[in-house]
Amino acid sequence: MxxxxxxxxxxxxxxxxxxxxxxxxxxxxxxxxxLKQPFSVDQLRALHAMLGGRLRDMIRTGESEYTELGLDATGVTDDQLYEAIAGHPVLLQxxxxxxxxxxxxxxxxxxxxxxxx
CATH class of the missing domain: 3.40.30 (Glutaredoxin)
Incomplete structure (x- = not known):
């Protein structure tokens, strides 16, 4: 599949x-x-495991939501990144x-x- x-x-x-x-x-x-069927946090974790690499590689940093949510700040955790992608699927590569x-x-x-x- x-x-x-x-x-x-x-x-x-x-x-x-x-x-x-x-x-x-x-x-x-x-x-x-x-965008119509967003991922859950658990689904994003599983997808990231299949992709490998850094979590931030899955994120579209040029989207306005990235800056608006403060995801460019130092100290943002992986949990916060997963939550942000789940809540704003436009952030997903x-x-x-x-x-x-x-x-x-x-x-x-x-x-x-x-x-x-």
């Missing part, structure tokens, strides 16, 4: 969906519009593609191709 956490207004997210479709994978594909217990952020789309390969 391939899962794509998708924002249809994002060109990179649309490109990831196209890439998965073009790969003609033999496995089912689920597309989840995460996109797209995120999950397959076989691994996940990648689809920027650049080559990340998605490597996950499918």
């Amino acid at each position: 391939i899962t794509i956490y998708h924002n249809p207004r994002c060109s990179k997210s649309r490109a990831a969906c196209d890439l998965v479709s073009a790969a003609k994978a033999k496995e089912p594909v689920e597309v989840i519009e995460y 996109r797209p995120i593609v999950v397959r076989d217990g691994r996940a990648v952020i689809g920027r650049p789309t080559e990340n998605v191709a490597a996950l499918l390969g």
Whole structure:
């Protein structure tokens, strides 16, 4: 099963969906519009574990919510970051593609191709 956490207004997210479709994978594909179906904190923790790396790599720091919520301040904890993403899903990097217990952020789309390969 391939899962794509998708924002249809994002060109990179649309490109990831196209890439998965073009790969003609033999496995089912689920597309989840995460702005309509936000993650819980527990789901975000699980997604972060699949992505690996730093938690802040999952966050879109250019969004106004990032500054408004004070997430750029020193001392912000991971728990606060998870809560912020859960409450403001626009903060989540996109797209995120999950397959076989691994996940990648689809920027650049080559990340998605490597996950499918």
